[in-house]
Structure formats: C-alpha cells, structure tokens
Amino acid sequence: xxxxxxxxxxxxxxxxxxxxxxxxxxxxxxxxxxxxxxxxxxxxxxxxxxxxxxxxxxxxxxxxxxxxxxxxxxxxxxxxxxxxxxxxxxxxxxxxxxxxxxxxxxxxxxxxxxxxxxxxxxxxxxxxxxxxxxxxxxxxxxxxxxxxxxxxxxxxxxxxxxxxxxxxxxxxxxxxxxxxxxxxxxxxxxxxxxxxxxxxxxxxxxxxxxxxxxxxxxxxxxxxxxxxxxxxxxxxxxxxxxxxxxxxxxxxxxxxxxxxxxxxxxxxxxxxxxxxxxxxxxxxxxxxxxxxxxxxxxxxxxxxxxxxxxxxxxxxxxxxxxxxxxxxxxxxxxxxxxxxxxxxxxxxxxxxxxxxxxxxxxxxxxxxxxxxxxxxxxxxxxxxxxxxxxxxxxxxxxxxxxxxxxxxxxxxxxxxxxxxxxxxxxxxxxxxxxxxxxxxxxxxxxxxxxxxxxxxxxxxxxxxxxxxxxxxxxxxxxxxxxxxxxxxxxxxxxxxxxxxxxxxxxxxxxxxxxxxxxxxxxxxxxxxxxxxxxxxxxxxxxxxxxxxxxxxxxxxxxxxxxxxxxxxxxxxxxxxxx
Numbered sequence: 001x002x003x004x005x006x007x008x009x010x011x012x013x014x015x016x017x018x019x020x021x022x023x024x025x026x027x028x029x030x031x032x033x034x035x036x037x038x039x040x041x042x043x044x045x046x047x048x049x050x051x052x053x054x055x056x057x058x059x060x061x062x063x064x065x066x067x068x069x070x071x072x073x074x075x076x077x078x079x080x081x082x083x084x085x086x087x088x089x090x091x092x093x094x095x096x097x098x099x100x101x102x103x104x105x106x107x108x109x110x111x112x113x114x115x116x117x118x119x120x121x122x123x124x125x126x127x128x129x130x131x132x133x134x135x136x137x138x139x140x141x142x143x144x145x146x147x148x149x150x151x152x153x154x155x156x157x158x159x160x161x162x163x164x165x166x167x168x169x170x171x172x173x174x175x176x177x178x179x180x181x182x183x184x185x186x187x188x189x190x191x192x193x194x195x196x197x198x199x200x201x202x203x204x205x206x207x208x209x210x211x212x213x214x215x216x217x218x219x220x221x222x223x224x225x226x227x228x229x230x231x232x233x234x235x236x237x238x239x240x241x242x243x244x245x246x247x248x249x250x251x252x253x254x255x256x257x258x259x260x261x262x263x264x265x266x267x268x269x270x271x272x273x274x275x276x277x278x279x280x281x282x283x284x285x286x287x288x289x290x291x292x293x294x295x296x297x298x299x300x301x302x303x304x305x306x307x308x309x310x311x312x313x314x315x316x317x318x319x320x321x322x323x324x325x326x327x328x329x330x331x332x333x334x335x336x337x338x339x340x341x342x343x344x345x346x347x348x349x350x351x352x353x354x355x356x357x358x359x360x361x362x363x364x365x366x367x368x369x370x371x372x373x374x375x376x377x378x379x380x381x382x383x384x385x386x387x388x389x390x391x392x393x394x395x396x397x398x399x400x401x402x403x404x405x406x407x408x409x410x411x412x413x414x415x416x417x418x419x420x421x422x423x424x425x426x427x428x429x430x431x432x433x434x435x436x437x438x439x440x441x442x443x444x445x446x447x448x449x450x451x452x453x454x455x456x457x458x459x460x461x462x463x464x465x466x467x468x469x470x471x472x473x474x475x476x477x478x479x480x481x482x483x484x485x486x487x488x489x490x491x492x493x494x495x496x497x498x499x500x501x502x503x504x505x506x507x508x509x510x511x512x513x514x515x516x517x518x519x520x521x522x523x524x525x526x527x528x529x530x531x532x533x534x535x536x537x538x539x540x541x542x543x544x545x546x547x548x549x550x551x552x553x554x555x556x557x558x559x560x561x562x563x564x565x566x567x568x569x570x571x572x573x574x575x576x577x578x
C-alpha cells in the first residue's frame with residue numbers, strides 16, 4: 001500500500017504544479033520508489049517529465065475552443081445565411097412554382113368598368129324611344145346646338161372658367177343638369193354631378209374628371225348626334241327579334257354583353273368585338289349550347305391569309321400552337337407532307353386542340369347563324385381592361401364568360417343528374433376534366449347583335465357610342481367637298497381604316513361627277529362597302545333606311561362570297577389574337 005499511494009498522488013502533483021514543481025515532486029517520491037523498485041524509477045520520471053508536454057498537446061483542444069470564438073465574431077452576418085439555405089423552408093418554395101404552373105387557374109384579370117344601369121340598351125320600345133330622341137336633337141340642331149369647348153378646357157372642382165356657361169347650357173339641353181340650377185362660372189358640385197351623368201350616358205368613366213375623351217364627346221355637334229340617333233333607329237327598323245323573359249344583347253359600339261331577365265339587366269359583361277376591318281355583323285338568333293373545352297377549326301380564310309404565310313417562315317408554328325392537320329376520315333397528316341408554297345393546305349381541316357391556350361379559351365357560346373360567328377372565352381384577356389375594345393376577327397370575346405355561361409345554363413340539368421344545376425363550381429370542375437363537353441340549354445336564349453351608336457332608354461335618357469365602323473355617315477354623293485366625316489367627330493375614337501376610302505371615292509372624279517357616273521367610276525363606288533365590311537357593304541348604298549337593317553341580313557352574301565375575307569370568321573387566334 002505505501003508503494004501504491006504515492007504513485008497515485010504523483011500525477012496529481014505533476015499536473016497541478018507542472019514545470020519545476022514536477023521535479024521537486026519527483027525528488028520527494030524518489031526514496032519511496034527506490035525501496036520498492038529501484039531500477040524502473042528513472043523511466044517513470046521520464047514519463048512524468050513528458051506528461052506536462054503531453055498535456056501541452058491538448059492545444060488542439062484549445063484550437064477547437066478557439067475556433068468557435070472567432071466564428072461568432074467574424075461570421076455573425078454570414079451565419080444566418082448559412083443556416084437558411086439548409087433549412088426546409090427554402091427548399092419548399094423552390095418546389096411550389098411548378099405546382100402553381102400546373103394549376104389551371106389564370107392570373108387575376110383587370111376588366112374595364114362598364115355601366116351598371118339596369119335598363120337594357122335594346123328593348124321592344126327602343127325604336128320608338130330613339131326616334132323621339134332624334135326629333136328632340138333635331139330641334140337642338142336647328143336652334144344652333146351648343147358651343148365647342150376650347151381644346152385646353154379641363155376644369156377641376158371649384159375652378160372658374162369662361163367656358164363654364166357654355167358647358168352649363170349644353171348639359172341643360174341634354175338633361176344632365178337641372179334647368180333650375182343656379183347660373184355660375186364655377187365648376188361647382190351640381191355641375192360635377194351633371195358631367196358624371198353625361199359621362200355615364202356616353203360609356204365613359206363617370207368620375208366627373210375632364211379628360212380628352214369627355215372633351216371630345218362634349219364637342220360633337222348636335223346635328224351629328226341627331227344623325228346617330230336616326231341611323232341607329234333605322235337599323236332597327238323591321239327587326240323581328242323575339243324579346244322574352246330572358247335574352248342577350250350585344251351592342252357592338254358599346255363592346256358589352258347584356259344578360260336581360262324580366263326587363264332588367266342582371267349583369268353587363270365587358271366584351272371585345274370585331275375590328276373596323278373585320279367587323280362583327282348584326283345578328284338575331286338563339287343561343288343553343290355551351291361548349292366546355294372547345295376545339296377550334298381554323299376557317300379557310302385564316303388558312304389562306306395567315307397560316308400558309310406563317311408556315312413558310314416558321315414550319316413549327318402548327319406544332320407550337322397544337323394545331324393538327326386532318327385529312328379525309330379524320331386521319332392526321334404530317335405538316336411536312338404539305339407543300340406550303342401552294343394553297344393545298346386549304347383542302348385539309350386544321351383544328352386546334354382544346355386547352356388553356358386554345359383560341360376560344362375554355363368556353364364557347366354556340367349560336368347558329370349564317371355568319372358563323374359566336375361568343376367565346378379567350379386565353380389573352382388583357383384587352384378586357386381597355387376602353388377601346390375593337391380587336392377581334394368578328395366574333396365576340398366575353399369577359400367573365402364562365403359566369404355568363406352559368407346564367408345561360410340556369411334551369412338546365414346539372415352534371416350530377418336530376419336535381420343538380422350548372423354553377424361556377426360545376427363549370428370549373430367539368431373544364432378541369434380536360435375533355436370537351438357540350439351542354440344544351442333546356443330552352444334556347446334569344447340573342448341579338450345590334451349596332452346602335454345612339455339610342456334612348458325607357459327613362460328618357462339618350463346614350464351615345466362611337467361610330468367605330470363608320471355606318472352613320474351618309475354616303476357622300478361624290479361631291480368636291482364631302483361632309484365632315486362623323487367617324488372622326490363622334491367622340492373618343494378616330495378610326496384609321498374607314499376614312500381612307502371616302503377621300504378615294506371623290507378623288508376618282510372630283511368634279512366631272514356626271515361623266516364619272518356614266519362611265520366606269522360608278523362601279524368603283526359599290527367597291528366602297530367592301531372595306532367597311534360585309535355588314536355595311538350593301539347598307540350605305542342609297543339612304544339611311546336602306547343601310548340600317550339590310551346591314552344585318554343582307555350582309556351575309558358578301559361575307560360568304562369572298563371566303564378569303566376573315567370578316568365573318570370566328571375567333572382571334574392566328575395573327576391578332578389580343
């Protein structure tokens with residue numbers, strides 16, 4: 001025991017004292033070690049001397065302890081960045097975008113603000129009310145109408161201006177400002193309210209703020225307004241449209257779709273209608289079906305004018321747009337097997353698969369008519385936000401068309417059999433299946449496409465829209481100084497395609513009209529309707545009454561004759577699809 005105990009205490013003293021203290025400890029322990037083990041003691045001493053150095057070896061431990069100390073000092077800013085990339089929260093967002101892309105939900109769409117007036121723009125009394133308004137405006141015109149406001153006229157509430165009395169006189173005549181309103185040269189609250197009423201009647205944002213559109217509409221002369229009313233009424237003359245409890249109205253100049261039920265507009269939808277060179281014709285028919293996930297058969301005119309030229313430059317165009325070529329019996333044909341330097345492609349059927357990028361979108365409203373036009377959805381909805389919406393190939397693109405389809409399908413048996421109905425959820429569910437489905441309305445809904453640039457409603461208010469197709473302007477009788485084109489003065493829009501033909505007609509024979517009428521130039525005159533469009537071609541041939549209604553019905557022959565003309569053709573996919 002005495003030999004063991006000192007052996008146990010030696011390392012403790014050596015570790016605690018270290019250095020020179022370790023040597024003294026060895027000297028004190030030497031006699032004890034000499035008694036028991038005289039020879040091995042030197043070895044143990046050497047070991048004891050080495051132990052302190054071995055203890056110095058733990059310096060790597062000190063280094064390990066020292067490393068974390070500089071890390072928090074040097075890397076406090078980078079430390080959180082290193083932790084975040086390794087966290088699961090960063091990996092999850094990276095995986096979510098594909099899930100969003102796979103979703104069928106479209107991004108939010110901005111729609112232009114439209115009138116919330118519950119009175120329909122077209123009823124059985126519209127013709128009579130509009131003719132009465134035309135007579136009233138004729139009186140205004142004969143009395144001198146109203147003064148033109150200066151081009152820089154843009155008052156703000158409370159401002160004074162020398163043209164304010166003229167504005168008051170104008171709005172008093174049109175019924176926007178009460179006749180007993182106190183006279184003033186200030187843009188006071190009653191006058192602001194009158195401007196809002198004027199803007200609402202003209203389809204403008206009714207904020208009471210003066211802008212270019214409002215100023216242009218105010219400066220349209222009274223005789224032009226009278227002509228608009230008379231021309232619009234005569235276009236309705238002889239209409240046999242069957243108004244019922246439920247019907248749909250598309251006023252082309254307004255670019256809106258009205259769902260009318262029990263004499264009131266339940267909802268007015270933003271629409272995109274035909275451009276001036278591809279006009280939407282007047283139509284009276286019935287809506288029979290709603291097509292979900294429709295396919296699009298490319299019209300022959302589009303194949304000739306757009307598909308063939310495009311394929312010559314870009315052979316992969318059809319594949320990119322998922323358009324198939326079908327031969328006899330529906331057999332698919334390889335696009336490379338067709339000579340695109342010829343017109344042979346017109347002998348085949350070109351059909352675009354259904355889907356989000358289909359030209360008709362996800363919904364098509366079927367309404368049989370000889371113009372082959374209809375209403376439909378669109379994959380490109382940005383044009384719904386504009387105040388000028390004349391961009392389609394002739395068909396009518398409807399904003400929020402799924403809601404409109406649900407209204408049309410009211411009363412129709414739903415997808416789950418008896419007792420079920422078609423609502424927004426059921427329509428979305430059916431579309432998500434990715435298969436075409438045609439739903440027949442239990443009762444066809446009457447629909448009318450009308451062209452009214454001026455009309456009166458049952459409350460006596462008179463509404464105006466821009467004559468975008470130039471149908472209100474009387475056919476200038478080849479005079480040296482034709483009347484001022486109404487198209488350029490009707491309001492906000494100044495079409496570029498329509499005014500061109502007018503100077504051309506007089507330019508052919510400015511003064512020698514008799515000789516021009518007896519020789520060849522008489523036949524170029526009928527050529528003028530062609531640019532205006534199939535709907536307007538026969539119309540302005542003689543007088544206002546003749547152009548108005550024939551435009552809707554006799555427009556069909558010109559549209560069907562030149563098949564190369566895309567006026568009556570369906571959607572807006574190829575080329576300007578908006």
